[in-house]
Amino acid sequence: MVREWKRTPMAESAKKSIRKGDILIREGERGDSAYILETGSVEILILRDGTLMQIGTRGPGSIIGEMAMIDDKPRTATIRALEDCTVMEISRAEFTHRVESADPIVKMVMRVILARYRDMIGRAQVMRLPAHAAVAVETAENSGELHDLAVGAIKIHNELKTALEKNELVLFYQPIISMRDMKISGFEALMRWKHPEKGLISPGVFIPVAEESGLIVEMSHWALGSACDAVKDLHAAIDPKLCGTHPPFVSVNFSVKDFSKGDFSELIRATLERKGTNPAHIHLEITESLLMESPGPAKVALDKCRQFGTSVSIDDFGTGYSSLSYLHHFPIDTLKIDQTFIRSMGLDLSSKVLVKSIIGLAHSMGIKVIAEGIETREEAALLKEMGCEECQGYWFAKPMPLADALTFVKNWTPPALA
Ligand code: C2E
Numbered sequence: 001m002v003r004e005w006k007r008t009p010m011a012e013s014a015k016k017s018i019r020k021g022d023i024l025i026r027e028g029e030r031g032d033s034a035y036i037l038e039t040g041s042v043e044i045l046i047l048r049d050g051t052l053m054q055i056g057t058r059g060p061g062s063i064i065g066e067m068a069m070i071d072d073k074p075r076t077a078t079i080r081a082l083e084d085c086t087v088m089e090i091s092r093a094e095f096t097h098r099v100e101s102a103d104p105i106v107k108m109v110m111r112v113i114l115a116r117y118r119d120m121i122g123r124a125q126v127m128r129l130p131a132h133a134a135v136a137v138e139t140a141e142n143s144g145e146l147h148d149l150a151v152g153a154i155k156i157h158n159e160l161k162t163a164l165e166k167n168e169l170v171l172f173y174q175p176i177i178s179m180r181d182m183k184i185s186g187f188e189a190l191m192r193w194k195h196p197e198k199g200l201i202s203p204g205v206f207i208p209v210a211e212e213s214g215l216i217v218e219m220s221h222w223a224l225g226s227a228c229d230a231v232k233d234l235h236a237a238i239d240p241k242l243c244g245t246h247p248p249f250v251s252v253n254f255s256v257k258d259f260s261k262g263d264f265s266e267l268i269r270a271t272l273e274r275k276g277t278n279p280a281h282i283h284l285e286i287t288e289s290l291l292m293e294s295p296g297p298a299k300v301a302l303d304k305c306r307q308f309g310t311s312v313s314i315d316d317f318g319t320g321y322s323s324l325s326y327l328h329h330f331p332i333d334t335l336k337i338d339q340t341f342i343r344s345m346g347l348d349l350s351s352k353v354l355v356k357s358i359i360g361l362a363h364s365m366g367i368k369v370i371a372e373g374i375e376t377r378e379e380a381a382l383l384k385e386m387g388c389e390e391c392q393g394y395w396f397a398k399p400m401p402l403a404d405a406l407t408f409v410k411n412w413t414p415p416a417l418a
């Protein structure tokens, strides 16, 4: 008769003892731990036609039942002690915590490995092979796709690090125009990578890698410092008659990672002070999804930033499944309507109604609205009619290097809307 392994007081700790013949893991049951075999040996059994069939053995140092840490799915094999053993238990919660707090590169590689493992097990199941045999399948087929992705990401990460040191990162500036008088309200700073061989690389390529690897924090810090320098240059270049009631601001984009390391508001405050920049001239752009992901820390940090006079804009509004009533809990000055809404305004009436309602609701909460991605005169005219305060898009100007932005502010001629 097969004896079940019972939990003993000792088993409550991470280290457990199992006796010869005990079952540590049973095929078909759900489990949320893996084990490292410290001493002794175990056999791996699978049930075929009502009989337990041994398909392998494991000795000291082996990891057993690791699939449960990856997928909350039934165990794919039974593990029985061949002799008295000691094992160390690793729970899924602990494993997840360790992966999450690991070095960003380790984390990235780990995610890829886990994804490959899932894929490998999935394919083995399709081929009706036991999980352990999947290793052989993987070796034989070796898709390589995820591997290439991981290697590619690590390569970009390493190159980005060098890029930051070698000043290959630059900010482009795209004007934001006031709909009231068509004067320049400010600029959004958008990062580009001037790669020595590949030329200008768009942020869509490198920002996700920088976020994943944690390098974004350093990059954001650099961007803020650069934007502060640009504020000085822009203010010196612009004719006061061509800007609205205030000298132009510069908006800087931030990511969720910027909030997870150190004191975000303190970093902002210290940089503004070091650069001698008036906090009112810098706006912080935070995506709606960032707020949803990390509402507590974001609220605390943004509250502090606003206390010392920096404005907060919610970027890509409408893409993060939040509601305006939810946003009401956050310290927000401006809401940027995502360009997908602007694009669809010309296609259907319901999008127009939606944009109008967003503007109306934002105003009722004292929040200003910027519409992004304006590509036509019609869109600009319609948004003005709807009461949208500011617009940004290719119709006014594409993002440009600082030198061009300085010429732009000198030569700005407000376009006619009708
Ligand atoms: P975003 O913050 O939503 O920036 C607006 C994007 O829309 C920019 O793309 C801009 O070039 C583009 N755009 C502006 N007007 C138009 C238009 O009329 N039509 C179309 N089709 N596109 C328009 P870009 O510069 O490629 O940046 C992409 C995204 O990368 C940004 O989206 C932002 O999420 C991220 N990003 C850029 N710079 C930074 C940065 O310094 N830090 C962080 N964390 N993210 C950044």
Ligand code: CA
Binding pocket: 188, 253, 285, 315
């Ligand atoms: Ca933005």
Ligand code: CA
Binding pocket: 315, 316, 336, 338, 339, 372
């Ligand atoms: Ca946006």
